[in-house]
Amino acid sequence: NTIVCRSKLWASICGREELLSKTAIQLHNNYRICKLHFTNNMFLNYEKTKLQPHAVPS
Numbered sequence: 789n790t791i792v793c794r795s796k797l798w799a800s801i802c803g804r805e806e807l808l809s810k811t812a813i814q815l816h817n818n819y820r821i822c823k824l825h826f827t828n829n830m831f832l833n834y835e836k837t838k839l840q841p842h843a844v845p846s
Contacts, residue, residue, distance in 0.1 A: 801845050
């Protein structure tokens with residue numbers, strides 16, 4: 789599943805290895821990554837409220 793893979797990838801990139809045991813639903817419902825972890829080109833809008841579908845934290 790793409791959502792599961794992306795959730796695990798983002799947790800790993802952010803150095804949160806302890807989150808890898810969580811389900812994609814748990815990650816989606818309980819955890820957030822702030823906009824400072826994304827480069828400007830990862831956003832769809834100037835306000836930085838919507839991410840590109842392919843966005844990954846940096």
